[in-house]
Amino acid sequence: MLNIKKTEIKKKKVKIIAFLKITAFLLLYKIKAALFKKFRLPLITSFKITQKCNLKCLHCPFWKINTQKIKTQKLNGGQNLDFSKVTQILNRLKKDGIKIIIFEGGEPLLWKDLKNNKDINDVIKYSKKLFFITGVTTNGTIDLSNYDPDIFFVSIDGLKDTHDKIRGKSFDKILENIEANKNKKIIVNICISKINIDKFEDLIKFLNDKVYGITVQFFYPFENLPNLTLSQNEKEDVINKLLELKKQNLKLLNSSAALTKMKNNSWKCLDFLVASVEFDGSISYGCYLKNKVKNISCKDCGFSVHCEISLAYSLNLDAICNAKKIFL
Numbered sequence: 621m622l623n624i625k626k627t628e629i630k631k632k633k634v635k636i637i638a639f640l641k642i643t644a645f646l647l648l649y650k651i652k653a654a655l656f657k658k659f660r661l662p663l664i665t666s667f668k669i670t671q672k673c674n675l676k677c678l679h680c681p682f683w684k685i686n687t688q689k690i691k692t693q694k695l696n697g698g699q700n701l702d703f704s705k706v707t708q709i710l711n712r713l714k715k716d717g718i719k720i721i722i723f724e725g726g727e728p729l730l731w732k733d734l735k736n737n738k739d740i741n742d743v744i745k746y747s748k749k750l751f752f753i754t755g756v757t758t759n760g761t762i763d764l765s766n767y768d769p770d771i772f773f774v775s776i777d778g779l780k781d782t783h784d785k786i787r788g789k790s791f792d793k794i795l796e797n798i799e800a801n802k803n804k805k806i807i808v809n810i811c812i813s814k815i816n817i818d819k820f821e822d823l824i825k826f827l828n829d830k831v832y833g834i835t836v837q838f839f840y841p842f843e844n845l846p847n848l849t850l851s852q853n854e855k856e857d858v859i860n861k862l863l864e865l866k867k868q869n870l871k872l873l874n875s876s877a878a879l880t881k882m883k884n885n886s887w888k889c890l891d892f893l894v895a896s897v898e899f900d901g902s903i904s905y906g907c908y909l910k911n912k913v914k915n916i917s918c919k920d921c922g923f924s925v926h927c928e929i930s931l932a933y934s935l936n937l938d939a940i941c942n943a944k945k946i947f948l
Contacts, residue, residue, distance in 0.1 A: 661717030662895040670726040681842040703738040722755040760794035778819040813839035813848035833873040838922025875942035878927040890930040
């Protein structure tokens with residue numbers, strides 16, 4: 621019994637120290653950024669390392685982009701970026717102040733540089749030497765045991781019937797891969813849209829004891845996609861339900877502060893905190909949607925990470941605690 625209490629006390633101390641470190645870092649960053657524009661550097665980057673994907677999700681525009689170009693490319697198995705180019709970009713991001721990098725796609729686990737005998741593992745290993753956190757956003761259909769990022773973000777949008785309707789027949793395989801990799805830090809991300817608006821509560825409860833945590837974001841109406849955007853009343857109702865789920869101590873990692881702000885998208889978006897790398901290796905600073913859509917609609921923004929990081933920069937304690945839970 622005494623050893624258990626000592627362990628619990630030690631865990632609490634670790635959590636407190638981690639919280640203080642994040643808060644101190646953000647405070648210093650905020651002061652420097654306020655005084656000198658040159659210190660207004662991005663902290664987090666999404667890196668779309670490949671267009672290739674083995675699914676065709678209803679709410680995703682990216683698998684459609686330049687599909688014919690992918691088919692006609694002969695080098696690197698249809699990739700735009702070889703390992704040398706990827707490492708050049710990562711070194712640039714490091715110099716730009718990036719602390720957290722998330723590899724996306726397409727399906728990032730499909731990335732390979734055939735010419736130089738490199739795969740995504742080589743990229744992950746290189747990245748982990750440069751950044752505080754290296755994450756991978758995956759559809760979860762590929763065995764995760766061979767890869768070792770700091771975090772996996774696995775996309776699941778409903779229980780079996782709903783998920784397979786949105787993403788194609790894949791639910792059973794994803795659950796099998798999650799079950800086989802309980803030793804890894806896996807966070808499930810749910811994109812809430814008109815299709816699964818009535819299903820997300822059951823999904824969160826189902827996943828609660830299967831993964832490290834769960835996050836949600838909201839469908840954004842990209843061009844050339846069916847408009848699955850929630851109405852204002854629907855969005856408010858969903859967020860109220862999410863706030864209730866948090867009170868039940870489920871592993872929902874969105875902060876209450878961010879969820880509340882997202883009801884009306886009433887937060888001040890500090891998009892200088894984020895950057896994106898596109899499929900061709902170009903780097904965009906600012907809003908995730910920059911260079912992805914013609915007309916950015918802030919009122920339709922459903923990207924919870926933008927809200928969380930903006931609130932954390934503003935030293936919102938709830939958002940800082942959320943960041944600690946996700947990244948540490």
